[in-house]
Amino acid sequence: MRQPELSTAPRSQTRGATFLARFVSGNLRDSELAILLLAPSVVLLVGIMLYPMLNVFLMSLRVQNTLEPSMVTTGFENFSRLLADKRFLDAFTRTIWFGFLTVTGSFLIGLPLALLANLETGWRWLVRVALLLPWAMPQIITGTMFAWMFNSQYGVFNDILVRLGFERIYWLIRPDSATVAFVLTVIWKTSSFVALILLGGLQSIPLELSEAAQVDGATSTQVFWRITLPLLRPAIAVALIFRTLSALQVFDIPYAFMSAGASQSLETLGVYVQKQTVEFTDFGYGSTVSLGLFALSLVITVIYLRFIRPEES
Amino acid sequence: MKAKNIATLAAFGLAAGALVLSAATAQSKTTITVFFGSTFRPDLMRPIFDRFEKANPDIEVKQELGGATSELQNQYLTTVLSAKDSSLDAFLIDVIRPAQFQSQGWLEPLDKYLGGSAKTQEFLSGYLPGPINADKINSQIWALPASTDTQFLYYRKDLLAKYNLKVPKTWEEVISQAQTVTKGENNPQLQGLNFQGAPIEGAVCTFLQPFWAAGGELLQNGKVNVNTEAGRKALNLWVGAINTSKVSPLSMAETRTDDSRKIMQAGNAVFGLNWSYAWAHFQGNSPDPTKVKGLIGVAKLPNFAGINASSANCQGGWQWGLSSFSKNKEATFKLLKFMSSSDAQAELSIKGGFLPVRKALYNNSAVLKANPHYTQLYPVILRAKPRPVTANYPKVSEIIRTNVNAVVSGAKTTDQALKDMQAGLEGVLK
Numbered sequence: 093m094r095q096p097e098l099s100t101a102p103r104s105q106t107r108g109a110t111f112l113a114r115f116v117s118g119n120l121r122d123s124e125l126a127i128l129l130l131a132p133s134v135v136l137l138v139g140i141m142l143y144p145m146l147n148v149f150l151m152s153l154r155v156q157n158t159l160e161p162s163m164v165t166t167g168f169e170n171f172s173r174l175l176a177d178k179r180f181l182d183a184f185t186r187t188i189w190f191g192f193l194t195v196t197g198s199f200l201i202g203l204p205l206a207l208l209a210n211l212e213t214g215w216r217w218l219v220r221v222a223l224l225l226p227w228a229m230p231q232i233i234t235g236t237m238f239a240w241m242f243n244s245q246y247g248v249f250n251d252i253l254v255r256l257g258f259e260r261i262y263w264l265i266r267p268d269s270a271t272v273a274f275v276l277t278v279i280w281k282t283s284s285f286v287a288l289i290l291l292g293g294l295q296s297i298p299l300e301l302s303e304a305a306q307v308d309g310a311t312s313t314q315v316f317w318r319i320t321l322p323l324l325r326p327a328i329a330v331a332l333i334f335r336t337l338s339a340l341q342v343f344d345i346p347y348a349f350m351s352a353g354a355s356q357s358l359e360t361l362g363v364y365v366q367k368q369t370v371e372f373t374d375f376g377y378g379s380t381v382s383l384g385l386f387a388l389s390l391v392i393t394v395i396y397l398r399f400i401r402p403e404e405s
Numbered sequence: 406m407k408a409k410n411i412a413t414l415a416a417f418g419l420a421a422g423a424l425v426l427s428a429a430t431a432q433s434k435t436t437i438t439v440f441f442g443s444t445f446r447p448d449l450m451r452p453i454f455d456r457f458e459k460a461n462p463d464i465e466v467k468q469e470l471g472g473a474t475s476e477l478q479n480q481y482l483t484t485v486l487s488a489k490d491s492s493l494d495a496f497l498i499d500v501i502r503p504a505q506f507q508s509q510g511w512l513e514p515l516d517k518y519l520g521g522s523a524k525t526q527e528f529l530s531g532y533l534p535g536p537i538n539a540d541k542i543n544s545q546i547w548a549l550p551a552s553t554d555t556q557f558l559y560y561r562k563d564l565l566a567k568y569n570l571k572v573p574k575t576w577e578e579v580i581s582q583a584q585t586v587t588k589g590e591n592n593p594q595l596q597g598l599n600f601q602g603a604p605i606e607g608a609v610c611t612f613l614q615p616f617w618a619a620g621g622e623l624l625q626n627g628k629v630n631v632n633t634e635a636g637r638k639a640l641n642l643w644v645g646a647i648n649t650s651k652v653s654p655l656s657m658a659e660t661r662t663d664d665s666r667k668i669m670q671a672g673n674a675v676f677g678l679n680w681s682y683a684w685a686h687f688q689g690n691s692p693d694p695t696k697v698k699g700l701i702g703v704a705k706l707p708n709f710a711g712i713n714a715s716s717a718n719c720q721g722g723w724q725w726g727l728s729s730f731s732k733n734k735e736a737t738f739k740l741l742k743f744m745s746s747s748d749a750q751a752e753l754s755i756k757g758g759f760l761p762v763r764k765a766l767y768n769n770s771a772v773l774k775a776n777p778h779y780t781q782l783y784p785v786i787l788r789a790k791p792r793p794v795t796a797n798y799p800k801v802s803e804i805i806r807t808n809v810n811a812v813v814s815g816a817k818t819t820d821q822a823l824k825d826m827q828a829g830l831e832g833v834l835k
Contacts, residue, residue, distance in 0.1 A: 161508065161797055243659065266815065351474075355807075355810055356604075371479075373487065
């Protein structure tokens with residue numbers, strides 16, 4: 093252990109000198125220098141993250157009368173309203189269900205994609221660029237684009253189906269097909285993200301391990317299940333947490349689909365927050381719903397941290 | 406070396422001078438930003454703004470285009486105005502919004518710009534009463550009407566003539582005529598009856614119009630009364646058109662106003678419900694090509710057989726609002742007054758089919774030449790009924806339009822939707 097470097101200035105200049113004197117002469121203590129350098133980032137974090145979060149907590153106490161929107165009081169009624177709100181509970185369970193479907197789907201597609209991108213072929217760069225594109229596209233563009241492609245009259249998917257002799261599917265109109273369309277779109281967008289993270293994990297697995305196993309007579313499947321996958325656990329954990337949290341907050345894609353005609357069957361928590369806050373201008377209740385979403389995210393994160401992290405060690 | 410220095414200095418001085426000069430002239434011009442939806446014919450608005458700029462050389466008008474549907478524009482305006490942002494000086498809002506906007510404090514009252522309440526009365530006397538009622542709150546005027554609107558039944562004159570059919574007067578006739586024509590034409594692309602079933606603002610009218618035609622009223626004796634026979638008739642009209650008589654495809658559940666217009670403009674609909682702006686598009690005054698020029702007739706919306714309703718028309722229309730956060734209120738009001746003038750109104754009507762808000766224009770020969778159906782439909786326009794005027798309108802609208810969409814898409818039965826509408830509206834309408 094290196095000894096912390098002490099100031100080479102004579103004791104008389106550092107001991108007992110004021111902060112300002114030490115600052116000017118360049119003899120700040122290490123801890124003081126650390127605080128000074130971190131200060132700008134802390135201010136930024138407080139301003140951009142902490143202040144709005146506190147604002148949301150305060151805003152959730154703003155109770156707007158449902159009949160007379162200009163009558164505003166302060167209190168905890170929003171919370172009791174939240175627990176009795178059927179629409180909130182529907183959005184809650186729907187978001188969890190959609191999250192389960194899209195997270196599972198993105199892993200089922202993402203892992204093979206990562207393995208493909210890891211292969212030593214000349215096309216590797218092409219696969220990696222193709223992987224990057226869906227994730228790089230802004231969510232709302234993805235949503236609007238796919239909503240148009242799923243359009244029952246003019247959409248590309250129905251055009252292909254009809255040309256192949258199948259029946260036209262009313263994608264966004266019927267609730268079950270709207271769910272399928274939504275899940276497919278989200279999987280398309282996020283499996284590339286999962287693949288990229290898993291690719292990073294795959295790249296860090298030393299080749300000698302699988303080579304040694306193959307010398308010992310293991311098949312590629314055994315190599316995959318017994319060596320690759322266990323070593324990929326940390327990367328999987330990271331991808332899982334990121335994917336789950338963003339799946340809980342999903343807004344752009346269901347919103348784009350609902351604007352294009354999908355029924356309420358796609359209303360997730362994110363969409364419901366927007367509806368209350370922007371459309372109904374009930375900022376208080378919208379903040380309360382977003383606190384519900386925050387609580388859900390917190391619970392899921394804690395679950396992950398307890399069950400996934402210990403496996404790493 | 407010395408000459409080079411002088412040359413450099415001179416060039417620098419010239420550039421600096423030009424910069425200062427241009428900055429000075431730029432500052433002397435007031436720029437006002439006007440927001441309206443992308444379907445409100447920016448190609449027709451821009452020349453009118455240019456004429457205003459010519460008449461007022463110190464004002465520059467920038468147009469900012471918004472979403473294609475009323476509620477998308479509303480969400481954008483809500484975001485900007487909730488933040489008390491001054492970037493928008495004037496905006497065009499749907500007729501249902503002034504009450505909500507005024508209660509939020511987003512609109513500037515216009516009486517003082519018009520010169521006091523007496524002069525305001527005089528100014529407004531030339532306007533149709535319907536639009537004024539939407540903009541008058543607590544005896545002050547909060548927005549200037551830009552256009553009024555209502556839905557008409559557009560039909561293919563040529564197809565009706567081909568099958569010897571007379572213009573339908575009842576919904577039952579519409580359905581049977583649509584069946585006759587579509588069976589005869591045997592064209593899978595041809596829709597019998599086209600309407601808007603997507604969860605847009607217009608879907609509220611998709612419900613209210615047949616509801617009123619069936620004798621229904623949203624509020625009866627101060628109580629919400631929508632789960633009635635009239636409500637059932639209204640919703641079953643559309644459900645039947647899709648599932649029973651099959652004159653409308655299921656895609657109506659994702660059809661919005663401009664989608665409807667495009668379908669009919671391409672010649673793929675026999676009957677279609679749409680607002681006044683569609684007429685100009687059908688006649689060829691449109692950025693899109695038209696296959697139906699001269700083939701479209703306009704009729705008032707049908708009644709139900711045996712029911713004599715006073716009016717079955719939804720009052721639409723757009724209003725110019727002056728943002729209370731604008732930094733150029735005087736200049737912006739000048740523009741709003743200009744847009745309200747007879748010339749601007751007439752031009753938008755002749756070129757865009759927008760219904761004028763000035764009574765006199767319904768006798769104007771140029772306006773009537775471009776829109777021959779105005780004379781016959783003027784009484785209908787006068788009798789158009791407003792949707793509920795309440796600051797809580799966003800919730801009312803959401804309840805009605807999402808239930809209409811659910812019924813049209815088949816996600817809910819008519820009875821369930823009426824139950825949900827009744828329960829929902831009871832909580833927000835009084």
